[in-house]
Structure formats: structure tokens, C-alpha cells
Amino acid sequence: MPAPAEPVLRAADLHKxxxxxxxxxxGVHAVAGVSLELHAGETLGIVGESGCGKSTLARMLVGLxxxxxxxxxxxxxxxxxxRRIPREVRRRVQMVFQDxxxxxxPRMTILDIVAEPLDVHRLAKDxxxxxxxxxxxxxxxxxxxxxMNRFPYEFSGxxxxxxxxxxxxxxxxxxxxxxxxVSALDMSVQAQVVNLLSDLQKRxxxxxxxxxxxxxxxxxxxHRVGVMYLGxxxxxxxxxxxxxxxxxxxTAALMSAAPVPRPQARHRERIVLAGDPPSPVDPPSGxxxxxxxxxxADVCASxxxxxxxxxxxxxACHFAAFGA
Amino acid sequence: xxxxxxxxxxxxxxxxxxVTFSGSRGGVPAVRGVDLVxxxxxxxxxxxxxxxxxxxxxxxxxxxxxxxxxxxxxxRAQVGGRDLLTQDPEQRRLxxxxxxxxxxxxxxxxxxPVLTIGDQIGELFRTHRGATRAQARKHAIDLLKLVxxxxxxxxxRDYPHxxxxxxxxxxxxxxxxxxxxxxxxxxxxxxxxxxxxxAQILRLIDRLRRELGTAVLLITHDLGVAAEVADRVAxxxxxxxxxxxxxxxxxxxxxxxxTEALLAAIPDLERPSEQLLAIPGAxxxxxxxxxxxxxxxxxxxxxxxxxxxxxxLTVLPGSPHRAAACHHTQEVLDAGTG
Numbered sequence: 001m002p003a004p005a006e007p008v009l010r011a012a013d014l015h016k017x018x019x020x021x022x023x024x025x026x027g028v029h030a031v032a033g034v035s036l037e038l039h040a041g042e043t044l045g046i047v048g049e050s051g052c053g054k055s056t057l058a059r060m061l062v063g064l065x066x067x068x069x070x071x072x073x074x075x076x077x078x079x080x081x082x083r084r085i086p087r088e089v090r091r092r093v094q095m096v097f098q099d100x101x102x103x104x105x106p107r108m109t110i111l112d113i114v115a116e117p118l119d120v121h122r123l124a125k126d127x128x129x130x131x132x133x134x135x136x137x138x139x140x141x142x143x144x145x146x147x148m149n150r151f152p153y154e155f156s157g158x159x160x161x162x163x164x165x166x167x168x169x170x171x172x173x174x175x176x177x178x179x180x181x182v183s184a185l186d187m188s189v190q191a192q193v194v195n196l197l198s199d200l201q202k203r204x205x206x207x208x209x210x211x212x213x214x215x216x217x218x219x220x221x222x223h224r225v226g227v228m229y230l231g232x233x234x235x236x237x238x239x240x241x242x243x244x245x246x247x248x249x250x251t252a253a254l255m256s257a258a259p260v261p262r263p264q265a266r267h268r269e270r271i272v273l274a275g276d277p278p279s280p281v282d283p284p285s286g287x288x289x290x291x292x293x294x295x296x297a298d299v300c301a302s303x304x305x306x307x308x309x310x311x312x313x314x315x316a317c318h319f320a321a322f323g324a
Numbered sequence: 325x326x327x328x329x330x331x332x333x334x335x336x337x338x339x340x341x342x343v344t345f346s347g348s349r350g351g352v353p354a355v356r357g358v359d360l361v362x363x364x365x366x367x368x369x370x371x372x373x374x375x376x377x378x379x380x381x382x383x384x385x386x387x388x389x390x391x392x393x394x395x396x397x398x399x400r401a402q403v404g405g406r407d408l409l410t411q412d413p414e415q416r417r418l419x420x421x422x423x424x425x426x427x428x429x430x431x432x433x434x435x436x437p438v439l440t441i442g443d444q445i446g447e448l449f450r451t452h453r454g455a456t457r458a459q460a461r462k463h464a465i466d467l468l469k470l471v472x473x474x475x476x477x478x479x480x481r482d483y484p485h486x487x488x489x490x491x492x493x494x495x496x497x498x499x500x501x502x503x504x505x506x507x508x509x510x511x512x513x514x515x516x517x518x519x520x521x522x523a524q525i526l527r528l529i530d531r532l533r534r535e536l537g538t539a540v541l542l543i544t545h546d547l548g549v550a551a552e553v554a555d556r557v558a559x560x561x562x563x564x565x566x567x568x569x570x571x572x573x574x575x576x577x578x579x580x581x582x583t584e585a586l587l588a589a590i591p592d593l594e595r596p597s598e599q600l601l602a603i604p605g606a607x608x609x610x611x612x613x614x615x616x617x618x619x620x621x622x623x624x625x626x627x628x629x630x631x632x633x634x635x636x637l638t639v640l641p642g643s644p645h646r647a648a649a650c651h652h653t654q655e656v657l658d659a660g661t662g
Contacts, residue, residue, distance in 0.1 A: 049518035049519060049520065050518055156606035157606070158606055159606070186373040186374055186545075186606070186607055187373060187545060187546075187547070187586060187589065187590060188373060188582075188585070188586060188589060188603040188606075188607065188622075189602075189603070189606055189607075190589070190590070191589035191590070191600035191601065191602035191603065192602040192603075192604075194591075194600055194602075195599060195600055195602050213518070213519065215519070215593055216590070216591040216592060216593040217591055219591065219593060219596055220591035220596060220600065243593070243596075253520060254519060254520060255593070257519045257520045257522070257523035258519055258548070258593055259522070259523075259526075259546065259548030259549050259551065259552045260548055260551060260552070260592070260593060260594065261547040261548045261550075261551045261575065261587065261590060261592065262551055262575055262592070263551045263571045263572045263575055264572070265551070265594075266551065266552055270523065272520075272523050272524060272527060273520045273523075273524075274524075275488075275490075276488040276489065276490045276491070276518075276521055277518065277520075292520075
């Protein structure tokens with residue numbers, strides 16, 4: 001597939017540090033130099049463990065957080081820095097949150113929740129059109145339009161996540177950033193929401209950024225996958241390449257540590273990493289993975305490996321094993 | 325080794341466990357007739373979604389549900405050959421921490437933030453074994469080494485907040501195995517942890533089970549975690565066990581439509597597929613289940629019989645160690661072979 005000339009969304013060298021300042025020593029380096037491109041109609045999966053910066057990245061991609069440096073561009077136009085994000089960008093880039101209960105106002109009806117973006121962007125010309133559009137959106141996500149006068153507590157977790165998706169779709173977005181959209185759901189319900197998202201993408205051609213810690217779910221939905229470790233992108237490429245032949249030792253360890261729902265796989269060779277991920281307050285010098293890496297050498301402490309590779313498959317490692 | 329153990333009494337035997345919470349609109353049955361038997365050195369995974377009653381089962385066995393508003397009944401309850409039903413509350417209290425122990429999901433809230441971990445581990449030896457402070461401290465250091473905490477001699481003086489999540493879970497496990505219990509109950513021990521740390525903790529629990537011969541009751545919602553460490557799996561749905569079997573059989577050839585549907589609904593990392601087979605609807609809230617099979621409204625194999633009559637947990641013909649509660653078990657099994 002030839003890459004289209006201009007990606008829908010592009011992030012260039014994003015940095016974000018929380019806290020710190022004159023009086024307090026050091027801040028949390030949540031995201032430290034992440035670049036990515038999102039093309040129309042594709043799903044980019046982002047995996048990583050807690051504290052790797054994937055949620056901060058998500059919030060910068062939709063403009064909820066401003067990067068300290070670097071910029072996000074939408075169709076080549078930069079998000080305004082320091083000032084409000086242009087209305088057009090906010091309309092076309094939407095977000096679905098992890099917890100479907102806390103992201104829905106408990107005192108608003110489903111009608112008002114889903115219609116709020118229509119009101120903000122003045123997309124419904126009158127009350128009848130507003131109701132009709134909400135009914136249409138609810139149907140799109142597999143909910144009966146008759147339910148629109150109910151309140152969030154009357155719905156199950158899976159249904160609430162559908163409502164969150166309907167709200168995100170209200171403004172005809174070109175990009176939806178989903179931050180852990182299924183991890184708060186029961187396992188028998190997760191598949192419903194995963195299937196809904198892939199189905200909507202096929203029908204509407206919307207580009208998705210799908211952030212999750214569940215490797216299998218990300219593989220299932222994504223065309224391309226980025227693996228994050230401690231604020232940086234460790235590996236980025238087509239899902240089949242990243243999962244089939246991981247080039248970065250962290251990706252390899254992550255894949256081999258993931259539990260497999262087949263008892264026969266129990267005795268497979270596994271890379272078990274020692275220790276926990278280091279604190280993002282005081283990240284290691286050079287390659288941030290070197291403190292847990294089985295292949296670490298002196299060069300890893302002194303030089304930060306760039307994210308590079310032979311084609312579309314990129315890894316940030318001095319000893320990246322491509323095409324293994 | 326397993327041959328000699330087969331003659332021992334089971335590490336845990338529970339019959340007809342019923343737990344009912346009293347609410348403003350009458351009793352809410354959370355667990356409705358659960359039997360569990362675990363042999364010494366065996367790991368049983370109790371698998372279920374939120375609201376299935378798996379954690380309530382664990383707490384009822386530990387005796388953590390006593391109090392107003394909860395009614396716990398069992399017809400038989402034995403841990404390591406001791407009958408829990410004939411003991412007074414003080415005797416049962418002494419069994420907790422020594423004969424049966426529990427590892428919780430959230431290690432930070434399970435540890436006392438104002439005591440050093442050395443004091444907290446040592447307390448077990450002082451309370452249950454009458455050890456002196458010095459002896460207790462020495463035992464604590466040995467245990468920290470056993471569960472792989474580096475620099476145990478100095479870290480024994482640290483407080484819980486000074487450890488990472490994975491380390492805190494190791495400390496809880498150290499406390500759980502300190503007095504070599506017959507039964508270790510682990511309630512979602514790795515759910516709050518990252519994947520790479522989860523692998524370490526599962527490996528640690530498995531190693532201790534082998535070295536100490538402890539029986540493990542693993543409460544989990546994760547089919548992958550159960551497949552990694554369990555010898556047997558019991559699947560819970562709406563307060564009842566709907567299927568129980570050896571781990572290989574339940575994954576290869578499930579006997580209950582719920583187990584079958586769950587396995588089809590989760591993506592497999594190594595075998596990506598086009599479409600996941602989603603289960604319609606959501607798990608029922610406790611107390612809203614009718615007379616028939618609780619899974620009937622979501623089941624692809626349901627018939628009019630399922631709506632009327634609740635299927636009993638029945639041993640499968642020809643497989644004495646497998647049981648399923650479904651009117652259509654044979655259909656499910658035949659589908660698995662095909």
C-alpha cells in the first residue's frame with residue numbers, strides 16, 4: 001500500500017514533563033521525544049506498561065495537553081501552541097476514555113451527553129434534528145434510540161462505552177484516540193467493543209489511535225503498532241512485523257511475558273525481565289531500557305539509540321534484530 | 325510425590341457454600357452452592373467476571389465476611405484436615421495467617437503504611453510462633469530473600485511506600501507463605517501489575533507452591549493467567565460453578581457454552597483472527613437471575629428447557645474429573661472435536 005502524501009495527524013518530537021520547576025527537584029518525564037504519523041483510515045496501536053507515557057501521548061494528540069516542545073499537526077496545520085486549539089481540529093479529532101462511568105456526566109441523559117458535541121459545534125439546526133442525529137448515532141453503535149432519555153447508571157459497562165463512542169462520532173471525526181477503551185470491561189464484553197470499533201472504522205473510514213496494555217487486543221485491531229517504554233517509542237512498524245519479528249529486546253520480552261490462553265504454551269521459552277520499570281522521575285541515561293535489558297552494553301548507557309530501521313519497521317536499539 | 329499425596333486429606337474442602345448479602349430490597353445471593361476441593365500442592369484457578377462471586381467465595385473461605393448484613397453457610401469446610409465449622413471464632417482467627425493465607429490484589433492497601441515491612445512480617449512469627457523480636461527479624465530477612473528482594477538485610481527496615489508495585493506484591497507473598505500454610509488464596513494477585521512484572525510474580529507463586537507443597541486457590545478473570553499456572557480450572561458465572569476440569573481439557577474442549585464463548589471472544593496473540601466472536605449482552609447482576617440457567621439469555625445453544633430448568637453441575641460421562649452445568653454439554657463437546 002503506497003503511503004498517502006499527507007498524514008491526518010503527525011506528532012513531531014513531543015516532550016512533556018509534569019511537576020518539577022525551580023523549587024522542586026526534577027519532574028516526571030512522561031513523554032520524551034515521540035514522533036508518529038497517522039494516516040487516513042488506519043489503526044495505530046500503542047502498547048506499553050503503566051508509566052510509559054501512552055496516556056499522556058494520547059492527551060497531547062487530541063490537544064488536551066500541550067507538549068512542552070515539539071508539535072502535533074492536523075493535515076499539516078500545527079495545533080496552536082499555548083493558545084486554544086482551533087475549533088475545526090477539536091471537531092475532527094475526538095477521544096474515547098478508559099472508564100465509561102466517570103467519563104459520562106451522571107446527571108445528564110444519554111441524549112444530552114451524545115448531543116453535547118453537536119451543541120458545541122452547532123451541528124444540529126433544531127431540536128428535532130438534534131434528536132434524530134443522536135438516535136442515528138446510538139444505532140450506529142448498536143444501542144436502541146429509545147434509550148436516549150435514560151441516565152448513565154442504567155447501562156452496563158459495555159453499553160456505557162458504546163455511548164462514549166457515539167459521543168466521539170457525533171462530529172464526524174477523522175481521528176479518534178481511544179485510551180484503554182476496553183480494559184475496564186468484563187472479558188465477555190470486551191469483544192463486543194473491539195468488534196464495534198473495527199467495524200466503525202471500516203464503515204466510516206475514521207483513523208484510530210488505539211492505546212492499551214493488552215498486547216493481544218492491540219494486535220487484533222491495529223494495522224501498525226508502536227511500543228512505548230518510559231516515555232519513548234521503542235519500536236514502531238506494521239503489526240505483523242512488530243509482533244511477528246520484534247526488533248527491540250523490550251518488545252521481545254513484552255511479547256514473551258504476555259500470558260497465553262493455551263496451557264500447551266506454558267513451557268515455551270520465555271524472557272523474564274528482572275525488576276520493575278525505572279521511575280520516570282529519574283530515567284536511566286542513554287537507552288532507557290538498558291537497566292533491564294539482557295543485551296545491554298556500554299554504548300547503551302552513553303548513547304541514546306535513535307528510532308530507525310530498514311523500511312517502515314523502526315526500532316530504537318543499538319542491537320536491533322531486524323528480519324529475524 | 326503426587327502418589328503419596330493423594331492419600332492425604334485435601335488442603336481445602338468446601339461443600340454447599342452459600343453467601344447472601346442483605347440489601348434494602350431483600351437478600352442478594354452472591355454465591356449459590358459452590359463446592360471446592362483442592363489437593364496439597366495443587367493450583368486451582370477460580371475464573372470469573374466481575375460479580376460472578378469468585379472473590380466473595382475466597383473471602384468466605386478465609387472467614388473475612390463475618391458480620392451483620394452477610395449470611396455465610398457451608399455444609400462442610402475443612403482446611404488441611406481441620407474442620408472450620410466446629411471451631412470458635414478465636415481458633416479460626418489463629419488459622420488465618422498460619423494454615424490459610426491470602427494475597428490481595430492491591431498490595432499497597434494490604435500493607436500497613438506506618439510499620440516497616442520487617443515489623444509486619446515479623447509480627448506473624450511473634451503472634452503465631454511466639455518468636456522474639458530478634459528471631460522474627462531474622463525470619464523476615466530470610467523470607468525477603470526467598471521471594472527475591474535484593475539487599476534484604478537493609479530493606480527489611482523500609483516502609484511499604486519505598487517499594488515498587490511488584491516488590492510489594494512479593495512482600496505480600498512472603499507474608500502469605502511465612503508460616504507454610506496448607507492453603508494460599510491469591511485474589512487477582514497480578515491484575516494491578518504490568519505484564520513483565522506479572523510474569524515474575526506468577527513464576528514466584530508457582531515456585532513456592534512446588535517448594536513448600538502449598539495448595540493455591542487462584543482467583544482470576546484472566547484466561548491467560550489461569551492457563552499459565554493452574555492445574556485445574558473452575559469457571560464461575562452468576563454465583564455458581566458452571567464448569568470444572570483439568571486445565572488442558574477446559575481450553576482444548578470446553579464443556580459449557582460460557583467457557584466455549586469466552587475462549588472464542590478473546591484475541592490470541594499468536595493466532596490473530598479477523599473477527600472475535602463476541603458474547604451478546606452483559607453478565608447478570610447478582611440477585612436478578614431467574615429460575616433457569618443464568619447464562620441462558622446470552623447463550624447461542626439455549627432451548628426452552630434452559631429457561632425453565634436450571635442445569636445441575638454434573639460429572640461428564642467417561643471423565644470422572646470433569647463436570648459441567650448445562651443441558652447441552654454433549655453438543656458443546658461435539659463442537660469442540662469437530
